[in-house]
Amino acid sequence: MLQALTTQQSQWVDKTLSGLSLEEAVGQLLCISQFNDSMDYWLPLMEKVPFGAARARSETAEGYRSFLSELQQHAAIPLLVPANMEHGAAELRGYGTEFPWSMGIGAANDEVLVATMGEAIATEARYVGVNWLFNPVIDLNYNFNNPITNIRSMGDDPARVSRLATIWLQAMQQRGVAATAKHFPGDGIDDRDQHLITTINSLPFDQWLETYGVVWKAVIDAGVMCIMPGHIALPDYQGYQAHPEDAPPATISRKILVDLLRQELGYDGLIVSDNASMIGFTTRAKAEDLVVESIAAGIDIYLNAVPEHDFDRLLQGVHDGRVSEDRIYEAAKRVLEMKARLNLFEDVTVSAPSQEQQVRFQDAAQAMADKSITVLRAGDDLAFDIQGGEKALTVTIGNLAPHMGHGDLDVFDQELRERGLQVEHLLNPTSDELRQKAEDVDLIFVNLDNIPFATLANIRVTDTFRTWGWRSIYRTHPKVAYTAFGSPYVLHELPPVPRLLGAYGNSGCSQRAAVKVLLGEIEPVGTLPVRMPKVEIKRWPID
Template sequence: MPMIRLPSVLLLLTLGCAPAASPPTAASPPTAAPVQAPSAAADGLDAEQQAWVDSTLASLTLRQKAGQVVFGWTGGEYVAADSPEMDRLLEMVERDGIGGLVISMGLPHSYAAKLNALQRRAPVPLLVTTDMENGPGMRLAGGYALPSLLPLGGGTSFPPVMALGAIGSDSLAYQVGRVIGREARAVGVHLTFGPVLDVNSNPLNPIINVRSFGENAGEVARLASAMSRGIRSAGLLSAGKHFPGHGDTEADTHIGFAAIRADRARLDSVELVPFRAAVRAGMDGMMVAHISMTGLEGPEAAPASLSPAITRDLLRRDLGFGGLVFTDAMNMGAVIRRYGQREPLLLAMEAGADVLLQPIDPREAVDAVVAAVQAGRVTPERLDGSVRRILAAKARAGLHRRRTTELDSVEAVVGARPHGELAQAVAERSITLVRDEAGQVPLAPGRRVLSITYAQPSDIMAGRAFDRELAAGGWTVASARVDDRTPADEYARLRALADSADVVVASAYVMPREHSGTVGARGGFPALVQSLATAGRPVVAVSFGSPYLVEAFPAVPAYLLAWGGAEVSQRAAARALAGEAAIGGRLPVSLPPRHPLGTGLTRPVRTAPGHP
């Protein structure tokens, strides 16, 4: 998916087994507007829906049909009705007749108001899509005004889905999906690009990592299917990604070429397992990745999104998928650098894609499809098939009856208290204690804690809730923050401070980020943690992101995983260290050579404050 635009005056932060006790329910307040649930079958329409699809398709000109397969980008921020940005959007919607939108970050009411305005002007209802992998808060704000850091409120933020892999509960995965569905539909979104069906089998993968449920294909299939059922139960369509599996790559397709070298036997036993399960479950859509399947098609293989052998033959024919096929964003480096701007659009159509997602120039994309049909490169029947599937998805979302959302119902659903309680329960139950050689966890009461936070400068909230929660638990907390550019003399100062602390808590906020090319801690932070550990200092390393960071400081005696940097995860990790919450997560990935899949130490809740 594309990079997020950050407004200059508002920083929007992206916070992507059976339960031991009954978790909070995900039900929203009864004032929420009801939403029609999608049909369980990919092509299952009732008579009314089918009649609308048939009549709408018959009414469209060639150019209008071409517009339907193009989905343009918009931010979720507020725009005035007569602003240049609204002019741009209305040109896409009215003049170019695009079929849908992919919407990025914004505040809930801004989302709903903007989408309502565009829906009222669209000749055919727009199918609105977005990415809410780890909760609505990923797109619906999670924002803070600068410089005051005043929270602006927004959607519910969950930990990344690998946290659900650490819990292993179908019920919780379903409930998270249901919250995503309810909040997305409340603001006018109809389809989410998720769940992620990738099996993260490669620790060096720079872009999937904690966005995956784990490395066991069967567990990924089970948990993703449960989440998808929850999403669809709330009326939101679901499109799995990134077909045919992005978990075993070592490159980021936002930047350039990424390849899967697996042969068909390996794909059938690992990568394709969750996708087959999703097809059987009737998933509405699939996003095809810009990854080259060199193990199947040779060293010169085109990206899967542009390959008939992958979309038409493997996905459609072999897996039997009849739903909506999306390309990944068509402005990404993996296609633009190799093929230019226009040609990959037509290659994707020829390969079998239904939706050209986020081209650089939507009008040029529409023109290209029209020209391809007129020249015989794309047949009218081929185009009609895609348009019919797009219209069918719109009908399943109920857009043939109603295309706008009620602004008054947004605050009754988005960020509702039960949703936040569910997010906190998921965060706490996912905490995983990988090792604790000296029995430091939970921390002994009354100690002096040096809390060192490693995070990118843009992640201004990293460590704030965590340190605040630790201090509230009765410890004397000295806080420090480092990043890739921290100078050596600052690390020397921190080593000296560590000598006067009873315990050093070294926290790293390292998540997969587009265009970064790596998921690792850089600069002097790993060396600091490793040196403190080898010197025998009591150190607890906490990863608020990638579980594989322990490889950078293998001598650390205690290693705790919180999976993501959202405030719910920061609070959960602090509560676990304080003994105020039980620890029971299990590794959904292996951390060789010491920690196999399923590793996880358990810790009960302390019986009373100040007592072990």
């Protein structure tokens, strides 16, 4: 369960809370997110809105560290500073260790490496000034068409996800950062995106208890400091069996936040909303009512608040009686309690990760990636025997590849070149372009870079009439290998290609691991952490 406060921590919470004006208490419930690090913006804002949490963006990690240090010095109450680090602190530009995506963590299924990953993320986050992490994702990916969870999920087995998630979050929290389990009551059932619409966890409640309920109870029992509800409804529990689409999202549902999460599951930590700008949230009430309804329903801290409006709106909600002062101070106390658990009231200098730590973290990331690579389909020979000097063609299929941190799967190409191959590359080629290049090469590597991305609303591999030739190139060339650097469910929609690996994400370490397997340097030992959809004859509900 949640770790009890020490006497010193409790005294700090009580003293700080008792000194808060209503305006200061309201400010503690707001997390401001802006993609700039200008003190000319932040300091005047801090004078107007005494916000309790902030996140920004800098060009470099050292620049962000300097910015956060200065911002904390001006804060009357220490700030929570959150970050998404679902696969490592490398999600801050040019910094830290990059690990496989979460489904790769599930495929590797190595508890020691997960613990090291948690240590690495926490150590590297704290040095920069981040003290609150929006991970792990503990959603169960039951629907292979879900466009948001997919490889952000560790799989669809509640026992495996529970075990890995608890090790991960405890390793981070033991090193002075707060973990956040997300997205309550659980994503991975719907095939829609809450960035665009309120999504539905349509399980009957008894089945929810046997699946998602198991995972949520596990992280609560493990002492997770924070839980993030998604803009996701659970209509069977909420009493909307006849009209599930009418069920409100968890982020404004007292039934979900208080009755289920607080009372039935016994959670007593901080509850943070998911991003308040998502359409699955903003379309459920008037703009001026959203923050009031959210806090009144049980949210303790409101993520991505609009500082020019939400501070005044929440104060007005108190004056109007739509949310009580008691509720404001209850939420503010929980914010302060998490700050106390992190000992933010102490002036502590955090050292940079040592050279030994950096090497150990990088080694752990590569070991995890190596263990995650999974054979989704293999013919007689999985690996290619190379002598050096062979001509290789790499083909990236994926519209998002240039925008997601690795250019165009360039690590894969570089690894081949380092082994003496002559590499040419194509991105989303036409069928004619591919055929022409294929005639003059010894090896072809088709790399699928389809990863979850907000508002894309699709995780399937998409083609135009002119670009589908990659799907059948193995019929005209003797040495073709396919690797899914994203969704493993491509197995469901590809013809019987001779070689298909699952790498579960486009992290650099995963690209290196795939090359090792394809060239026979290591054996693939990953286990598929999700079930593949089945094609079967069945009646369709057309009545």
